[in-house]
Structures are given as structure tokens and as C-alpha cells.
Amino acid sequence: MPAETHVQQDPLNREAIVEIVRGLLADILGIEPGEISEGQSFIEDLGAASMELIELVDKMEQEFAERSVGFRIADEDLEDLKTVRDAVDYVVDRVSGSN
Amino acid sequence: MLPIALDSLGGDRAPGEILAGAHQAALEGIPVILVGPAGLEGCGDLPLIEANEFIDMDEDAAQSVRHKKDSTLVRAAEAVRDGKASAMVSAGNTGATMASALLRMGRMKGVKRPAIATAIPVPGSTPTILLDSGANAEVQPEWLVQFAQMGSVYAAHRFGIANPRVGLLSIGEEPTKGSPLVKETHKLLTVAKGINFIGNVEGRDVMTDIVDVVVTDGFTGNVLLKALEGSMRTLINALLEAFSSTPEYQALADALLPALLPLYEKFDPETYGGAMLLGVDGVCIISHGSSSSRAILNALRVGKDLVDSGFVEALRASVAPPA
Numbered sequence: 205m206p207a208e209t210h211v212q213q214d215p216l217n218r219e220a221i222v223e224i225v226r227g228l229l230a231d232i233l234g235i236e237p238g239e240i241s242e243g244q245s246f247i248e249d250l251g252a253a254s255m256e257l258i259e260l261v262d263k264m265e266q267e268f269a270e271r272s273v274g275f276r277i278a279d280e281d282l283e284d285l286k287t288v289r290d291a292v293d294y295v296v297d298r299v300s301g302s303n
Numbered sequence: 304m305l306p307i308a309l310d311s312l313g314g315d316r317a318p319g320e321i322l323a324g325a326h327q328a329a330l331e332g333i334p335v336i337l338v339g340p341a342g343l344e345g346c347g348d349l350p351l352i353e354a355n356e357f358i359d360m361d362e363d364a365a366q367s368v369r370h371k372k373d374s375t376l377v378r379a380a381e382a383v384r385d386g387k388a389s390a391m392v393s394a395g396n397t398g399a400t401m402a403s404a405l406l407r408m409g410r411m412k413g414v415k416r417p418a419i420a421t422a423i424p425v426p427g428s429t430p431t432i433l434l435d436s437g438a439n440a441e442v443q444p445e446w447l448v449q450f451a452q453m454g455s456v457y458a459a460h461r462f463g464i465a466n467p468r469v470g471l472l473s474i475g476e477e478p479t480k481g482s483p484l485v486k487e488t489h490k491l492l493t494v495a496k497g498i499n500f501i502g503n504v505e506g507r508d509v510m511t512d513i514v515d516v517v518v519t520d521g522f523t524g525n526v527l528l529k530a531l532e533g534s535m536r537t538l539i540n541a542l543l544e545a546f547s548s549t550p551e552y553q554a555l556a557d558a559l560l561p562a563l564l565p566l567y568e569k570f571d572p573e574t575y576g577g578a579m580l581l582g583v584d585g586v587c588i589i590s591h592g593s594s595s596s597r598a599i600l601n602a603l604r605v606g607k608d609l610v611d612s613g614f615v616e617a618l619r620a621s622v623a624p625p626a
């Protein structure tokens with residue numbers, strides 16, 4: 205990323221990442237963030253359809269690419285992301301303190 | 304108005320029929336911008352947004368949109384998002400069209416789930432809007448209420464229907480009939496504000512003048528749509544066969560032709576250009592995969608009418624969450 209367009213941001217802690225993921229998911233599913241807990245599965249508990257999950261992945265990539273240049277969720281990893289916690293842990297591993 | 308972005312490679316008969324439809328539209332004064340590969344033959348003097356990848360009809364919708372960022376579908380949706388086009392039209396992969404529109408144009412604020420709205424012809428009257436005709440296989444009662452709301456705005460803008468009558472597809476008129484989903488939705492629609500709910504309707508009512516908007520889940524809606532299309536095709540083929548079975552019948556049929564042709568045109572899906580993806584932040588028209596130049600021309604006409612009538616703004620106001 206060119207230096208002039210890079211905005212330095214503080215590293216995200218796990219709690220902040222949880223809030224961001226819940227916010228994105230709530231926006232997509234049309235529910236309140238407070239209705240979403242880490243242990244819930246996207247499909248069985250939250251009723252997300254495949255298109256919503258791809259929307260989530262797309263929004264997470266946009267959101268976290270600002271924090272970690274080139275952040276991307278690999279296709280081969282997608283099937284392992286079954287719960288909100290899975291998604292948060294995935295981001296934590298790649299974004300927290302990586303700036 | 305800004306031009307309408309047309310996916311030049313989408314459809315079984317692309318690019319030939321697609322480009323032919325674009326040129327006919329341009330002759331009518333509808334601004335069109337093609338989306339296709341550099342050096343696409345047959346563009347003439349129409350402008351082109353370069354897109355050098357193509358999403359095939361049988362490709363996985365979400366994955367292809369994720370990976371083929373230079374595809375005609377993705378570039379067309381980006382053109383609307385970026386203010387280079389006022390609408391997009393594609394006869395390509397339906398799922399990928401939906402995914403492109405959703406991911407690039409975005410979902411309208413307040414929309415729970417986008418839905419596909421299809422115009423079903425009604426003899427002697429305005430068409431019935433059927434939604435959802437394929438976007439959401441499983442739905443919740445609140446989503447169906449919003450489909451009713453969006454379908455009403457669409458019916459008003461597309462066909463000039465004031466206070467459209469909304470019916471809930473079920474297996475009987477009584478509120479006690481139907482699945483738990485239908486019964487719960489009936490309760491919500493009965494008290495919903497701004498929706499002219501007339502109660503349950505049955506499959507046989509869809510092609511009649513008793514209802515303007517029919518709401519159902521995307522699985523049922525798609526089954527109904529395909530059943531209607533198949534029935535119409537079978538009926539027309541059977542009639543044509545009967546008409547040509549003897550010289551006498553053929554002569555009588557020829558005499559009836561002036562009465563039959565307008566009916567045929569009314570029942571031809573190409574007359575309506577395509578289905579509309581409601582709930583994304585812009586006009587997105589999904590045309591049939593087998594679209595001819597006539598279908599594309601009609602889709603572009605519909606796109607222009609919707610843009611000119613301020614449909615997106617009206618829909619946005621209708622679904623906006625309370626401040």
C-alpha cells in the first residue's frame with residue numbers, strides 16, 4: 205500500500221474484533237448485534253444462507269484489509285468457519301497486533 | 304440519464320442477440336453501455352466497459368464472483384455502484400448476477416433479504432408480480448411482509464397500479480390454512496401498515512385479475528413460476544399442433560391470427576424483459592438465459608422506465624428503518 209494512502213490504526217484486540225464481526229453479521233442478517241453470541245453457528249443457529257455468508261466474508265475482507273494489508277479469507281479455510289467464534293479466531297490470528 | 308450497463312456475454316445467445324438488443328435500444332434513445340472484453344466484435348459505436356472474464360451459467364455463484372473480479376457481471380454491478388451506469392441487465396448466471404449486485408451495489412438499508420420479482424401475465428389486465436421467485440429458498444414471516452412491501456412499490460412503478468392488492472400464496476383462502484410460516488405471515492400482513500393485504504390466494508389466482516402482488520418463499524415461487532412457464536409452453540404447442548392438423552383448421556386458425564397474436568405476445572416471457580432483483584441498492588434486471596434481442600430490448604426499456612420513475616428512491620424510502 206502506498207505510504208500516502210496508508211492510515212496507521214491501533215492494533216485490534218479480540219474484544220474489538222468480536223464487536224466488528226457481530227456488527228457486520230447483524231447488519232447482513234437484519235438483527236441486533238446483541239442477539240449474536242460467539243458460540244452460535246452461522247447456519248444452524250443464525251439461519252444464514254450461503255449468500256449471506258459470502259456477503260459476510262466480503263465485508264470482513266474489506267473491514268480487516270484496512271487493518272492488515274492484504275487480509276483475505278482463503279477458500280480452503282471457509283468451510284472451517286462454522287461459528288462466530290471460528291470467524292473471530294481466524295481474524296485474531298491474522299490481524300491482532302499485525303500492523 | 305446515465306447509461307444502462309449490459310452484460311454482453313451473459314446468456315445462451317450471447318453476444319449476438321445481446322448486442323442486437325443493445326443496438327435496437329440505442330436507436331430508441333435508451334443509453335446503453337456494454338460490458339465485455341476489449342475488442343468485442345459488434346459493439347458498433349456503443350461505449351464499452353472492459354471486462355475480460357466471464358462467469359459461465361453452471362459456475363458456483365458466490366465463488367465465481369469472489370474470484371472473477373474482472374468478469375462482465377462484476378464490472379456491470381461496479382458500474383452502477385460507481386455512478387457510471389444507472390442500472391444493470393444480464394441474461395447470464397442468475398445466482399452470480401444476484402451475488403454481483405449484492406456484493407458490489409450493496410443491500411438497501413433496512414432490507415432483510417433481497418427477492419426476485421417476476422411479472423406474470425394476466426389476460427386483459429396488468430401482470431401479477433410474483434416474489435420471491437427464487438432468491439431465498441427459506442424465509443421468515445417478517446421477510447415475507449417486507450417482500451409484500453417491496454412488491455407493492457414495484458407494481459406501482461412498473462405497471463402504474465395504485466394501491467396494489469397483495470395476496471399470500473397458500474392452499475386455501477382461510478387464514479387457518481397453510482404451513483406455520485403462511486399462518487404466521489398472514490397474521491403479520493393483516494396488521495401491516497401501508498400494505499393492501501387481501502388475504503390468502505391460491506396458485507390458480509396468480510394469472511387472474513383478483514391480485515396484483517403475490518408473496519411466497521423463493522422455493523415455492525420458483526416452482527410456481529416454472530410450472531406456469533411449462534404449462535403455457537405445453538398449451539401453446541398443443542394449440543399449434545391442433546391448428547395445423549387439417550387444412551380446414553389451419554385456415555380457421557389463420558383467420559383467428561389477429562386475435563391470437565396479441566395474446567401470444569402477452570404470454571411470452573420475452574415481452575417483460577426479465578425479473579427484477581428487489582432490495583439491492585440499484586436497478587438490477589435478470590433476464591432469461593435464452594433471451595433474444597427482443598427480450599434484451601424489453602429489459603433495457605424496463606430499466607429505463609424504472610430509473611426515470613425514481614423507483615430505487617421510492618423503494619429506499621419504503622424500506623428505510625424508522626429514524
